[in-house]
Amino acid sequence: MADLPPARLRLFRPAFYSTGMDCFGPYTVKVGRRTEKKWGIIFKCLTTRAVYIDVLHNLDADSFLMALRRFTARRGTPFELISDQGTNFKGGERELREAFAALAPELQAHLARQQIEFRFNPPNAPHFGGCWEREIRSLKQALTATIGAQSVTFDVLQTVLVEIEGILNSKPLGYTSSDIADLDPITPNSLLMGRPDSTLPPVVYPESELISRRRWRHSQVLADHFWRHFLRFYLPGLQTRQKWQGDISDIQVGTTVMIVDPQLPRALWPVGRVSEVFPGADGRVRTANIKVGEKTYTRPIARIIQLPSISE
Incomplete structure (x- = not known):
């Protein structure tokens, strides 16, 4: 079994710094008296396990680029995007590359650090993206439990997908104890918004903590607290190697x-x-x-x- 890839260990980096993505669907939505097919797209942070879900109107490069722009506007520009070799992903990557090449040299030098690195898994290898393929399975189970096979409006589908995103981001990353005195497990929401559940109210600071420097310090301490728990309780569980203990020779050219x-x-x-x-x-x-x-x-x-x- 191989070592953990660098994308799983982007510690103390923003969420979605290394992101895996894939499409799922289609789902039938009602538009007036007719029905249309819509697809979903999932972006998953490979380090914090957080997810971002959006709706695609078509499986083409334009719809993917629009979804990518919405994603970067809400979660920031990722360093790398990993996906299968879908034609919409390949077409979107090609358009971004051609648009960057058409810029003036001064702009290219200024935007060089903001380019997204696209990485594509080989064909017929869904296990290369098992991290987000398993999340799609959980998402489909939640969709089946909520809307089933019925046709819903676009607003209903979008709302359900966003609520499922909140549920997936609230899943504990480690062991959950039944003892109320034990610490709460770390969830993706802990690293995204500073609290384990998005439905909880924000923290109310006392009058003595209204000084901006103290509030900034408090938020930094809270973020460090979550990262320490991430490193202590979740990361060691990824190091276990339960399969492929034997060493076999690599395949050679000409075989x-x-x-x-x-x-x-x-x-x-x-x-x-x-x-x-x-x-x-x-x-x-x-x-x-x-x-x-x-x-x-x-x-x-x-x-x-x-x-x-x-x-x-």
């Missing part, structure tokens, strides 16, 4: 392999040779390019079966 394709019968799975490998930060190969005839496929190691070498 004959079979590509696993669940949409085809096993007898028709393509066979080719590894033309390029992509080691991770720990030096282990987890993605490779396989050349089958004149085509080249990028696949994760979990979708590749190594075959005995074929003599030519």
